[in-house]
Amino acid sequence: MATMAPSEPARIVKTEWSMREFWKRYGSWFVTVANLTIFFVVWELFARSGAISPLFLPPASSMFEALWTGLTTTSPPGSVISGSIRDHLFYSLGNLSLGLFLACLIGIPAGLLMGGNRYIETVLSPYVWALASLPRIALVPLFILFLGFTVKMQVTIIVLSAVFPIIINAWAGVKTTEKSLLAAAKVFGASRRELYTKVVLPYTLPFIISGVQQGIGRGLIGVIIAEIFGGSKGLGYLIQRAADTFNSALMYAVLFLLVVVSLTLIQLTRWLEAYVAPWRRIDRL
Amino acid sequence: MRVAEADVGRTAAAPTIAAGPQDSAPVIVSKNLTVGYELHRERQRLTALRDISLTVNRGEFVVLVGPSGCGKTTFINAISGLVKPWEGSIEVNGRPVTGPGPDRAMVFQDYALMPWRTVESNIRMPFEMQKLGLSQKEMDERVRRYIDLVDLTGFENSFPYELSGGMKQRVGIARALVSEPDILLADEPFAAIDAMTREAMQSELERFVTNTRQTVVFITHSIDEAVTLGDRVVVISYRPGRIKEIVNVNLPRPRFDYDVKMLPEYGELRDHIWRLVKDEALQTARGAK
Numbered sequence: 269m270a271t272m273a274p275s276e277p278a279r280i281v282k283t284e285w286s287m288r289e290f291w292k293r294y295g296s297w298f299v300t301v302a303n304l305t306i307f308f309v310v311w312e313l314f315a316r317s318g319a320i321s322p323l324f325l326p327p328a329s330s331m332f333e334a335l336w337t338g339l340t341t342t343s344p345p346g347s348v349i350s351g352s353i354r355d356h357l358f359y360s361l362g363n364l365s366l367g368l369f370l371a372c373l374i375g376i377p378a379g380l381l382m383g384g385n386r387y388i389e390t391v392l393s394p395y396v397w398a399l400a401s402l403p404r405i406a407l408v409p410l411f412i413l414f415l416g417f418t419v420k421m422q423v424t425i426i427v428l429s430a431v432f433p434i435i436i437n438a439w440a441g442v443k444t445t446e447k448s449l450l451a452a453a454k455v456f457g458a459s460r461r462e463l464y465t466k467v468v469l470p471y472t473l474p475f476i477i478s479g480v481q482q483g484i485g486r487g488l489i490g491v492i493i494a495e496i497f498g499g500s501k502g503l504g505y506l507i508q509r510a511a512d513t514f515n516s517a518l519m520y521a522v523l524f525l526l527v528v529v530s531l532t533l534i535q536l537t538r539w540l541e542a543y544v545a546p547w548r549r550i551d552r553l
Numbered sequence: 554m555r556v557a558e559a560d561v562g563r564t565a566a567a568p569t570i571a572a573g574p575q576d577s578a579p580v581i582v583s584k585n586l587t588v589g590y591e592l593h594r595e596r597q598r599l600t601a602l603r604d605i606s607l608t609v610n611r612g613e614f615v616v617l618v619g620p621s622g623c624g625k626t627t628f629i630n631a632i633s634g635l636v637k638p639w640e641g642s643i644e645v646n647g648r649p650v651t652g653p654g655p656d657r658a659m660v661f662q663d664y665a666l667m668p669w670r671t672v673e674s675n676i677r678m679p680f681e682m683q684k685l686g687l688s689q690k691e692m693d694e695r696v697r698r699y700i701d702l703v704d705l706t707g708f709e710n711s712f713p714y715e716l717s718g719g720m721k722q723r724v725g726i727a728r729a730l731v732s733e734p735d736i737l738l739a740d741e742p743f744a745a746i747d748a749m750t751r752e753a754m755q756s757e758l759e760r761f762v763t764n765t766r767q768t769v770v771f772i773t774h775s776i777d778e779a780v781t782l783g784d785r786v787v788v789i790s791y792r793p794g795r796i797k798e799i800v801n802v803n804l805p806r807p808r809f810d811y812d813v814k815m816l817p818e819y820g821e822l823r824d825h826i827w828r829l830v831k832d833e834a835l836q837t838a839r840g841a842k
């Protein structure tokens with residue numbers, strides 16, 4: 269069959285990278301590294317100048333030192349707070365993973381069902397909105413009352429923190445599925461089931477990932493709140509204890525670690541999103 | 554090749570071509586069709602088309618023209634089964650339309666490509682969802698052939714977001730043709746394609762549907778395109794859309810084998826349709842005020 273276009277069409281060809289393109293792509297990394305280095309150096313100098321009590325702001329080097337020893341040592345058996353961060357980190361991450369897993373297990377199907385079925389939506393939406401808008405911290409005393417200072421209580425709080433963004437995003441994804449894509453699938457013979465599996469689900473997948481991304485942020489807040497309120501382990505507990513014992517270097521080390529953990533998790537979901545939904549790849553923060 | 558039955562304006566000078574079997578079995582029959590949309594927000598019903606009676610015969614190429622918003626897309630949606638008649642009826646091959654079927658395929662005005670599927674996978678979609686009973690080899694071969702037809706070879710693994718508007722539209726065309734449906738519903742399929750490529754594709758389409766004897770309902774805003782391609786041009790009036798006039802275009806085919814635009818009849822038909830559409834477009838503009 270002859271080709272329809274009159275001219276030889278453009279083909280995809282590999283190109284060499286110029287210095288400029290290299291900079292365009294990786295330049296921001298260099299800037300970030302330099303930026304952070306300067307930030308910590310200034311912090312160090314400022315803290316050492318004596319302008320502020322080391323109780324409020326320890327030198328950056330002390331923080332890194334506390335972080336290093338905390339991550340490389342385990343606490344001796346029996347002791348609760350010994351400067352070891354590692355055990356607390358693993359404990360918190362373990363709870364966070366469990367909580368997020370349960371939040372996905374509940375949130376994804378709930379959101380999909382709410383988007384797909386008008387009755388379920390009508391019945392569930394008042395509860396979803398009510399609980400989503402309630403500051404979760406207000407529920408902590410209630411759960412302590414019910415469940416005591418247990419892992420169960422902590423995981424419940426994480427689940428409640430993370431589940432609503434997941435539900436709401438999945439729900440929105442289903443509801444906003446482009447009508448023309450559904451029409452096209454119908455015209456080309458999709459069954460009702462296929463409309464869901466081949467249009468609605470792939471369309472909603474990136475929404476679900478955004479939901480999980482928000483859920484991670486909320487879940488992390490949940491972890492720390494639950495541990496600060498009631499617990500004898502975990503990063504939240506460690507912050508509390510570090511403050512109680514005026515160990516500001518340790519406290520800053522934990523805060524720094526929280527930032528790193530949170531950014532890492534969020535970056536992972538971004539990569540996942542870019543991988544499963546490259547068409548939504550837009551430059552953003 | 555088809556020439557409409559009432560063959561009036563045929564010129565002796567125009568080249569003649571071998572005629573295929575003439576057969577005027579009605580394929581699409583629309584009787585007093587009235588259809589529209591429920592506007593939930595305003596608790597209103599909007600009548601998009603009123604009282605449309607039109608019969609399209611097998612192998613016929615019917616072009617719909619009319620001002621924007623007059624209901625052209627709505628009409629082919631009714632044929633495809635995406636919207637249901639409010640009043641009157643619409644039948645395809647003697648049976649009332651209750652939903653989409655493998656006998657009809659559509660090129661969408663807004664392409665409607667699945668963004669998560671590659672070009673090839675989008676074109677393969679009809680095979681996945683309609684059980685046409687083709688062998689894997691045949692399906693592969695057809696997908697390849699239609700990708701080649703719309704000149705997208707080399708872009709099989711590209712995603713729609715990596716393509717230009719015209720390229721996306723060509724994917725939509727290939728997807729509609731790949732199952733070789735009886736009826737091709739094409740909603741401004743060449744709108745995003747440049748003039749040169751467009752002409753080449755018009756020629757290719759004419760040849761293609763002549764060979765396959767497909768019935769085509771084709772929407773366009775270009776009156777030239779309407780006269781060049783159509784056996785009949787249906788002019789639809791502004792909202793609610795009614796058939797204002799059906800213009801027979803009895804110019805010999807294939808029209809790209811000679812300079813059809815040089816025929817005096819071509820100019821006359823073109824001017825006639827242009828005046829009809831202009832009146833409606835003016836009313837549209839007035840209505841918008």
Ligand SMILES: Nc1ncnc2c1ncn2[C@@H]1O[C@H](COP(=O)(O)OP(=O)(O)OP(=O)(O)O)[C@@H](O)[C@H]1O
Pocket residue numbers: 590591592599601619620621622623624625626627628662792
């Ligand atoms: N899904 C919808 N819901 C509500 N109203 C609609 C919908 N689709 C179309 N309409 C209305 O129906 C009328 C006809 O629309 P239609 O899309 O059929 O027009 P058209 O002739 O294809 O226009 P265009 O040339 O701009 O594509 C328009 O007035 C439009 O506002």
Ligand SMILES: [Mg+2]
Pocket residue numbers: 625626627662740
């Ligand atoms: Mg339209």
